[in-house]
Amino acid sequence: MKALQKASKFLSDYTSLVVIAIAVVTFFVPAMMGWVNNPLFVDPVSNKFTCQSIIIGIIMFSMGLTLTTEDFKILAQRPFDICIGAIAQYLIMPFLAFALTKVLQLPDGIALGLILVGCCPGGVSSNIMSYLCGGDVAFSVGMTTVSTIISPVMTPLMVSLLASGTHITIKGLPMFVSIVETVIVPVAFGFLLNYLFGKKKTFTELQKVMPGVAVLGLACVVGGVVSSQGDKFFESGVVIFVAVFFHNGLGYLLGYGAGRLTGMNTAKKRTISIEVGMQNAGLATNLATTTAQFAVAPESAIICAVSCTWHSISGTLLAGLFAAYDKRKAGKPANKKQAAENVA
Numbered sequence: 001m002k003a004l005q006k007a008s009k010f011l012s013d014y015t016s017l018v019v020i021a022i023a024v025v026t027f028f029v030p031a032m033m034g035w036v037n038n039p040l041f042v043d044p045v046s047n048k049f050t051c052q053s054i055i056i057g058i059i060m061f062s063m064g065l066t067l068t069t070e071d072f073k074i075l076a077q078r079p080f081d082i083c084i085g086a087i088a089q090y091l092i093m094p095f096l097a098f099a100l101t102k103v104l105q106l107p108d109g110i111a112l113g114l115i116l117v118g119c120c121p122g123g124v125s126s127n128i129m130s131y132l133c134g135g136d137v138a139f140s141v142g143m144t145t146v147s148t149i150i151s152p153v154m155t156p157l158m159v160s161l162l163a164s165g166t167h168i169t170i171k172g173l174p175m176f177v178s179i180v181e182t183v184i185v186p187v188a189f190g191f192l193l194n195y196l197f198g199k200k201k202t203f204t205e206l207q208k209v210m211p212g213v214a215v216l217g218l219a220c221v222v223g224g225v226v227s228s229q230g231d232k233f234f235e236s237g238v239v240i241f242v243a244v245f246f247h248n249g250l251g252y253l254l255g256y257g258a259g260r261l262t263g264m265n266t267a268k269k270r271t272i273s274i275e276v277g278m279q280n281a282g283l284a285t286n287l288a289t290t291t292a293q294f295a296v297a298p299e300s301a302i303i304c305a306v307s308c309t310w311h312s313i314s315g316t317l318l319a320g321l322f323a324a325y326d327k328r329k330a331g332k333p334a335n336k337k338q339a340a341e342n343v344a
Contacts, residue, residue, distance in 0.1 A: 001205055008212025012132060015215045016316035022219040023309055026226040036224025052224050052282075055075065057186040059217040062210035063127050064190020066137055068198070078139075081268060085143040088276050090154050093118040093251050098162045100243055107239075112163050113300030114243050116284045117307045119158040121147035125221070125279035128214050129315040135271035135324035141187055143275045148183070151283075212233040218312060225308045240303050244310050251277035252318060270322055276314045281308035 011018055026033045036052050097118030101111035122144045130140035147154075197203040255276030259269035281304055288301035 001209070002165070004212075005205070005208045008209045010214040011212040015132060016217075016313065016320050018215055019219050019222055019313055019316050023226050023313065026223040027230045030227040030230060033220065033223030033227040036220055037228050042118060052221055055072065055217045055220050056182045059128060059186075059214050059221075060218075061186040061190045062184050062214040063131055063141060064187035064208050065194050065210055066131060066190075067141075067191045067194060069185070069195060080262075081139060081264065082142050082146055084258065084262050084264075085139070085272055085275060086146050086150065088255055088272060089122055089143070090119075090150075090158060092254045092258070093247070093279060094158045094162055096254065097247055098249055100247055104239065104243055104246075106243060107299065109299030110240060110243065110303050113288055113303035114247060114307075115163045115290060116155075116159055116300060117248065117279050117281050117304055119155045119162070120280045120284045120287075121151040121155070121168045122275045123278050123282065123311065125218055125312050125315055126275045126278040128218055128320040129278065130271045132211065133270055133274070133318075133319035134326055135322075136267040137271075139268055140271045140275055141183075143272070145183060147275075148280070160341070186329050213218065218316070222309055222312045223307055228305075230305075231311050232278045240299075240306055241310075244303065244307050244344060248277055248307070248311055248314055251279075252314075274315060274318065277318075278311045279307065280306075281311055284308070294320065335343045 022033070036055065037050060039050050040054070094115065095118075097114045100106070101114060106114065127137065127140045127144055129135070131137050193203070194207075252273050256269050256273035258276070259272040264272065285301060285304040285308055288304045
């Protein structure tokens with residue numbers, strides 16, 4: 001168990017390097033992570049259930065293990081925070097994507113894909129990042145759940161508004177069932193186990209291993225996307241990477257600004273920053289490759305796939321910066337007097 005805990009700490013400390021390494025290796029050897037996209041069975045409601053769905057479920061289970069009844073009591077007492085998060089999610093990223101398509105004068109297909117990414121809900125990866133950087137995990141899970149539940153209405157509405165002539169039909173029930181299967185149930189199960197066994201020593205030792213499991217799961221999800229779409233990343237030139245970089249980076253900044261503007265504490269500001277900046281680009285990729293309206297613009301799927309990969313990488317980098325800042329701050333003396341005592 002001690003060896004597993006050390007391995008977990010190593011993975012948590014070097015999350016960004018692990019994710020980047022898997023993405024790079026998979027780019028050159030796509031077959032290595034091709035298994036992530038394999039369908040396990042067909043769900044008559046949510047269509048297919050893949051290995052990726054299981055991985056996301058495991059990631060969310062590890063998040064649930066960190067939650068306590070106190071977290072959800074606090075969450076229930078702050079609907080204002082969830083409301084602010086949902087508003088920021090569906091205002092900042094969609095309109096930011098629209099603005100970038102005009103400023104960068106993106107071709108129609110690429111512009112459509114970026115707008116689609118901007119109009120999708122927050123991704124489950126954002127919950128991992130909040131977990132790793134000392135953010136508010138309950139707030140993050142709450143934001144992800146709320147933004148996803150309302151996405152069957154908000155996503156097609158915003159895309160139709162911002163992408164002239166585009167009309168996307170999204171069935172709400174399959175999305176809802178998918179969220180229940182891959183997010184709600186695993187989080188609830190993890191929370192239940194923590195509630196029942198959280199004070200037992202063996203259980204707390206096991207909890208220390210879960211951050212590493214979450215990091216490996218994230219790396220596998222990114223690897224799966226690169227495996228299926230990586231060979232198309234450079235077909236449309238550098239403009240795709242520029243657009244994705246600015247969309248994602250400005251999303252982090254404006255999300256943090258929204259938290260600061262509404263008086264949130266540091267943990268919440270970090271959470272809303274990551275939640276707004278990291279979109280469910282995996283959902284966008286799926287829509288771009290399976291929805292008939294996007295068949296005439298194949299470039300839209302490519303920019304969605306690039307976004308899925310980059311959002312996960314940049315999220316780990318940002319979470320690492322936040323964690324490093326906390327570590328450095330904790331190591332500093334509280335004042336000059338304390339510093340003098342330490343020297344003495």
